[in-house]
Amino acid sequence: MSKHLTNTQAMRYNRQIVLPRIDLDGQEALLNANVCVVGIGGLGTAASNNLCASGVGKLTLIDSDNVDVTNLPRQTLFSESDVGMTKVAAAKARLTDINSNCEINGIEAHFSECHENEIANADIVLDCTDNADSRDLINRLCFKYRTPLVSGSAIRFEGQLFVAIPGKSRCYGCLRQLFEAPELSCVEAGIFSPVVNIVGTYQAMLAMQVLMHFDDIPLNTLMIFDGLRHDWQHWQLPDSLSCSLCQA
Numbered sequence: 247m248s249k250h251l252t253n254t255q256a257m258r259y260n261r262q263i264v265l266p267r268i269d270l271d272g273q274e275a276l277l278n279a280n281v282c283v284v285g286i287g288g289l290g291t292a293a294s295n296n297l298c299a300s301g302v303g304k305l306t307l308i309d310s311d312n313v314d315v316t317n318l319p320r321q322t323l324f325s326e327s328d329v330g331m332t333k334v335a336a337a338k339a340r341l342t343d344i345n346s347n348c349e350i351n352g353i354e355a356h357f358s359e360c361h362e363n364e365i366a367n368a369d370i371v372l373d374c375t376d377n378a379d380s381r382d383l384i385n386r387l388c389f390k391y392r393t394p395l396v397s398g399s400a401i402r403f404e405g406q407l408f409v410a411i412p413g414k415s416r417c418y419g420c421l422r423q424l425f426e427a428p429e430l431s432c433v434e435a436g437i438f439s440p441v442v443n444i445v446g447t448y449q450a451m452l453a454m455q456v457l458m459h460f461d462d463i464p465l466n467t468l469m470i471f472d473g474l475r476h477d478w479q480h481w482q483l484p485d486s487l488s489c490s491l492c493q494a
Contacts, residue, residue, distance in 0.1 A: 249277050249303065255347065259301050272458040273301060279457045280304040282364050284357050284384055285374035286333040287311070288437065289398050291323035292446025293372050293453070298341045300454060304349040305341065306364050309333045310356040320439040357383065366391040370453050373397040373418075374446065385410070385418040389491055394456050398449040403438050403473035405445035409452055415465035416483050417492040424487075441473045 251274055256263060263273050279302050283290050286309040294305055313321075313328045313336050321333075328336035334352040341350055353361065357380050365371055365387040373384045373395060381397065388395040392412040399406045410417045448471075456463055468481040 248274070250274060251277060255301070262300065267460065268458060275458050276301045276454060277303045279369045280306065280367060281453060281457075282306040282308070282368035282371045283374055284308045284371065284380065285376065286321075286323075286337050287317070287374060287376065288320040288439075288442035289374035289400065289446035289449060290372070291321045291337060292443045293374060293398075293450040294337060294341060295323050295344065296447050296450035297453065298345045298348045298350075300450070301345070302348060302454070302457075304351065306351040306353065306368065307334050307337055308353045308355065308357050308361060308364065309337075310354060320437060320442045322439075322443060359383070359387075362387050362391070365393055368393055370394045370396065370456055372449050372453055374449070378422075381418065382422065385422075386491065388412065389417050389419075394453075396449045396452045396456070398445045400442040400445045401435050401437055403441055405441050405448075405471035405473070407445060407448055407452065407469040407471075408467070409456065409463055409465060411456065411463070411465060412492070416487065417489060419491045420483055420487045420489045421468060423489070424483075438473055441471070444471060444473075 259273050262268050263270055281297055281302050283294050283305060286307055298305060311333050313324050313331050313333055315329050318324060323340050324336050332354050334354045338350045338352045371384060371388055371393055373381055375381055389412050395410045395418060397408045397418050408418055408421055466483045470479045
């Protein structure tokens, strides 16, 4: 059964509700949404923070790592007192403080096939992971269950975003045919803190716009952010791609 905004909630989110593209219907779409965030690092903390604060009704967080002091410069949801805690537990506590009306489902585990129910039950998935195997699995499960996906990545001064909506666009696997997964991690290559937060925040914005049925989502498009040149580039996937998953 769909939830409706209370008067208190309507006042809380008034600055969004007054936007013609959102209105009460859009805010209630967020209230009734279940968003799955896989990976609670730099991207995941920025994304979940924005989703929770903006009024998403339920967040499912999946991650197996603990908070380390080296995470703090870019994973701004955490504080020094969280060091040693699991990222899921620390994020859940912080997000509950931000918005007690948001239901937080925390799963302290490495993402695997056994989490397909979380993908199946989600209204949209945010891939905030940092390895190719997880990204490929998330893409396959999202396609299997027709769940929209917002994929983000960031390294050095660069960020990338890709939105896939099964039945409306190409999948992340199509993009993976054209670009090899980077061999270097952020530990080896480095990452500029504001870049990862920009990309994670942008993932949240795209996810909310998909949930509210905006009609100008950049589908079949790789969005690339350059933190040194301060610009965004949009690269359209070629029609000639053949994908065994989404074009079978």
